[in-house]
Ligand code: ADP
């Protein structure tokens with residue numbers, strides 16, 4: 001089970017769009033996927049057609065009342081489940097402020113899924129902050145994907161984000177790695193986008209090899225700016241359902257295929273070396 005936190009403390013960079021559409025594209029490729037909404041705005045839930053009213057158990061209940069993930073899980077498509085969120089989740093910051101072990105609640109609730117290999121992918125849409133919800137995601141995840149919007153300030157704030165992952169790996173989750181950087185809202189043909197990608201490549205290649213981001217790959221697939229991606233949420237559909245042949249769908253499908261190729265690489269590198277000929 002690959003557990004991926006989609007994280008960036010900036011808003012509007014494509015976290016929710018990428019979480020939802022990657023989840024849907026991976027499900028389309030036949031993987032068993034669970035999308036987890038960790039943002040009190042509930043945009044990811046809304047995007048797949050779920051508006052969590054007061055009677056629907058949400059991730060808030062998982063964190064505060066130890067309700068199980070299975071009790072909150074909604075099936076939203078073939079191979080695709082959702083753990084919904086709504087505005088209730090905004091209270092966790094305060095409600096958990098003095099509760100010990102609060103960084104581990106999500107990890108604990110996901111433990112049986114890990115043991116049973118319940119899903120192939122759990123994709124967590126983080127809120128635009130580095131508070132307790134994001135910390136819970138980073139403690140429960142093994143991977144971080146960072147969506148970036150390539151504009152002049154894109155790399156600003158990235159060091160803070162990397163520091164946070166380093167802190168989490170030291171204190172809470174030794175296994176956490178930044179594995180993917182996604183260029184979203186990409187305007188091909190602009191110098192700026194290419195320059196920022198190059199700066200980032202430089203930064204990664206000169207980083208300490210033990211840093212949790214040292215082997216992050218910048219996805220070759222870039223998500224182009226495409227109006228259909230902005231329209232799809234109001235229809236409660238992923239781009240795969242809303243407009244399966246538009247550039248936005250093509251890009252997220254290509255990115256999902258890149259992620260599956262990573263999977264094949266990981267599998268190959270974890271195989272024992274072939275016995276040498278005697
Ligand atoms: P975040 O979750 O990081 O705040 P969102 O995924 O909600 O960011 O994206 C911010 C806004 O930009 C949303 O209105 C979304 O529909 C829109 N958007 C995201 N990616 C694209 C894209 N590639 N093309 C066009 N609009 C996009």
Ligand code: MG
Pocket residue numbers: 015016017039043126
């Ligand atoms: Mg969002």
